[in-house]
Amino acid sequence: MWGLPLIVLLVGGGLFLLVYSRALPYRHFAHGFAILTGRYDNHSDQGTLSHFQALTTALSGTLGLGNIAGVALAITAGGPGAVFWMWLTAIVGIATKFFTATAAVMYRGYDSQGTLQGGPMYVIREGLGKHWLPLALFFAFAGLCGTQPVFQINQLVAMLRGSVAYPLELATEQSHFGFDLTVGIISALLVLSVISGSLSRVGKVTARLVPAMVVGYMLMTLGILATHLSEIPAAFGLIFHDAFTGQAVAGGALGTVIQVGVSRGAFSNEAGIGTESMAHGAAKTNEPVREGLVAMTGPVIDTLIVCTCTALVILITGVWQSTEADGVALTANAFSTTYGNWGPLLLTVMVIFLSLSTILTFWYYGSKCLGFLIGAQHQHHYVWVYCLLIVAGSVGSISVIFNFLIGMYAAMAIPTMLSALILAPRIMRAARVYFSAFDSQR
Template identity: 75%
Template structure:
């Protein structure tokens, strides 16, 4: 799925948004940050979440194991050069997020219960018309499949197994099925308690957890980088050099390195994928452009800052060249090199909170996709299927699970990008109108 056509659609589409808008959204990034302070919030506007809650909810779906395990998997599969292509997706993804999130509010629609909803399926139905309904159904189906909790819970269990189960003899490398299932069941119960309060409770939890965990994670990775400060310039040089050399990784081809970097970048920041548009589409605002500016902050925090810190920690410590495993285990090895036995424990705390917050948000995404497909009055049944999948994911194999999710992300990108590209002229009309009013104030 992640071949040349899709890479052209995501990266090329993002470049089109940059050129078509003449980089206009980038010039108002500061205004986007001001909106997050609540200065422009109006409780009488349509929507459910404040701008800050909408961004926190969207980030909880991206700021998770994609930043910790996904970066490690990208380096393992594509080498250090894959990080460069993750950066590319983030830079052009800023413009992509502006267009897709603005559209998510501009073209909100009512579900079968009459509740106002946002997201690519409603953008397509309301913005492009019933003739494009098949494209909306395609997104909803892929979104339902791609936002399963299996990868997040799988990596969480792997982390707990390494840091807790093995040292305490609660499990062994040969026998850990019971431990894995127990953790999965406990996680399912915790998730069930939170999501019983629907989107508002999820938003309240993520608004507290996400900023705290991001700051804590940056402090942790900062310690690793300061300890290996002399190796940081070489790590950056290696990323740029390997991005165009395609060494013995990823089949030894440049195209494979680019595909791995772009796919992992999309999995990390979701720019152009469309899942985060369901969170931004729930923002309480009558000004679509404001939420577009808020959404732009996502790729900066997610990929350009957090993912970069993870990548540098792995590279400067040299663990990427060892046989320490992949995914979250490789990242844990990087922290161990600086913090000793305390490293995996600190990372375990991060993984627990970030993975569970992502699982919470993914439930919201999946339930909305299912509601679009079969009717909103039936989507509450999804919670039981979702909790069962948490248990199943805890005992699965990471490679197969991750590849399946990445494939579904590729499918989601097609309806999201096609609709955003077709509606781009109307979005720019709204943007120019908003900015002219803003500058006239």
């Protein structure tokens, strides 16, 4: 799925949008952050979430284990150079997010129950016309499969197993099924208690959890980086060198580095994938461009800042070469080199909240995709299926789970990027009108 055609569509498409817009969104970051303060909120506008809640809901789907375990998996599979290609997806992803989120509000549509919804499937139906409906259905199906909670709960269980169960002798490496299953059931009940309150409750929870967890995680990583300041330049040098040589990958395959970096970057920031557009499409605003400006801050926060810190911690501590661990366990080993036994415990707290917030957001994405496929009047049944998936993911295989989800992310990118590229002229016309009015008011 992540072959050259898709990489060209995702990265090349984002680069085209950057050039086509003449970097217009890149010049208005200050305005984007000003919108997040609530200065431009209008409670009479259509939508469900405030601009800030829409961003935190979208970020809760990206600032989870994709930034902790996903980076570790990228370095394990593609070497340090994969981080460079993750950065590239974020840089062009700023333009992609601006266009896809603007379209998500501009082309909102009504579901079968008459509720206003956003997301690539509605963008395609409302913006491109009903003859494009098969492409919308394709996205909804891939979105339903790709937003399962199995990866997040699997890595949460792995983290709890290593930092809590083994030290307290609640499980062993040979016998941990009972512990894993118990954690899965408890997590499912916690998630059920939140998602029973629909999107508005999810938005309120993520608006509190995400900022606190990001600050806490950044403080932990900065603590490690502060003790290894002299090694940071060498880590950056390794990333840039390996990005174009692939020497850290078996066989020196440069194509593998690019493929892994782009796919993990997309898993991290979701730019061009389309899932985050469902959250931004629920923003309470009648100005589509305004939500596009909010959305484009996402890749900066989750990939250029948080993922970079995770990658540097893994590289400067050397755990990527000294251990066979992968995923969240590799990141935990990196933290333990500086914080000792407290490292994995502190990271466990972060993982609990970040993974649960992601699981909450993925429920919303999946239910909306299912509602588009079979009718919104039936999507409430997904709650019970979703909780069962949480339990199943707690005892599943990480390699099978992660490869399946990455494949579905690739599938989602096809309709999302195609619709964004086709609708780009209309979005740019709306952007010019908006910025012309904004500049005249200053």
